[in-house]
Amino acid sequence: MRKEVLVTVRGTQTNDFGEQDTIELVTMGSYYLKNSSYYIVYNETELSGMEGTVTSVKAEADKVTVNRMGTSEMxxxxxxxxxxxxxxxxxxxxxxxxxxxxxxxxxxxDVGGSINLEYELALDRQRIGYNELCITVKEV
Incomplete structure (x- = not known):
């Protein structure tokens, strides 16, 4: 089961002053099941600031791994x-x-769904905010 899907990634960051910044990326991607984990793979765009990067999301029942490779890696x-x-x-x-x-x-x-993550993010050991990330997958 590998299918082409519509991937919507919506990220909201809230800083310590309560100010929010939201970006939303809608793109085509691949979606498949392997060893009881769902995988979502899509190309980042200029909007996300990571053009030339491929993002792979591995979703298990209670754990999500986000891997980016290309011009940006994480x-x-x-x-x-x-x-x-x-x-x-x-x-x-x-x-x-x-x-x-x-x-x-x-x-x-098998037909899609969503992943919702809420987390604190720190860069170089400095807390930069509270993030909410929602990834939805829909068949096309």
């Missing part, structure tokens, strides 16, 4: 209450990153 595992550290490599340099997942919801079936 990998984080989102498991409720379990901090994850890594690095974010961009054409401009590398940053140390940390995520502190507060909510991880996976509601996917």
């Amino acid at each position: 990998k984080h595992v989102f498991e409720e209450g379990v901090p994850d550290e890594g690095s974010y490599v961009t054409p401009f340099g590398q940053l140390f990153t940390s995520v502190f997942p507060r909510k991880v919801e996976v509601d996917l079936t």
